[in-house]
Amino acid sequence: MTVHVLVPMDDSPMAKRALEHALSMHPGGQITVLHVIDYVEESYSARALIGAKELRERAEERADALFQEAAAIVDDRGVEFETATAVGDPAREIVAFAEKADVDQIVIGSHGRSPVSRILLGSVAETVTRRAPVPVTVVR
Template identity: 40%
Template sequence: MYEKILFPTDGSVGTAHVALQAIDLARQYGATIHVLHVVDEDFRTRLGEFTGADDELDRRGEQAVERVERMVTAHDVPVETALETGDPATTIVEYAGDIDADVIVLGTHGRSGVERRLIGSVAERVVRQSPCPVLTVRLPGTDVTVETEGQATEIAQATLDDKQIDATATAADRQRNVWVVEAEGGDRSLLVYVDPVTQRASVIDRSD
């Protein structure tokens, strides 16, 4: 059903949560994720008088797509990236047509009322103009996608099951940049490290 999934990103906080929706679709259908960042041409023009502004906008765009690229790669999903300049909504729609995208997964800040009318919404314009279906996901206020001990334990257990390791995840502890989940099975004592952003997990056997 889906072979090409377009994921536009502006580097907003909470992008990881939205990217996971695209990753889930890609894994389900064996699709490739195309990560796109559009540098707003009007914004670039307004900043043109400031030395180094162009380079800074490009650098931020490159960082935005690279963060998502690392996340998608961590889930073993094929990924391609692109950096374009133009009107964001128009460029996203045109790019979707150029690559013959099957679906666009797009984060939205959930603006409403006066704020939406004054600022406008890229997501709304993409939905109206897109040549393919659009899945909109509201951006949360954080890039962390594993927020509770229960979530970390569930991911750890799924990883153990996938690796056919006969062990049960028991307790999780949130450390600075990682969840550490303890697991026991027979005479084996294991630790499962879960990345709180990408949800990528690795298993360490403490019995060795």
């Protein structure tokens, strides 16, 4: 039976480490790289100045760039993987995806947000660890 591993991806070094860890621990596994577009991270003034459509396009471009980085990491190992995006609160969306996609394990980086954002909003990895329906590995 193939293990289905979910790796949430943002632009942090820890997310890339998490992907590398998932690949090394589950070389024959099914890997899904998930990027959650979190508009809370965007300032309200930017939304007013630029517009929601422009912000959405920028977020999609960032997701594509992250998936290209993930592909570079995965391609070195000759493993197939799939990508997915979701919009909303990262912790909530990661847990929901794991529930819907029949994921066996989540491998997540320990720090993705800025220190100020982490204090205000809480740690995504911590919340996922508490709420996930499957085992979670936090990579530092």
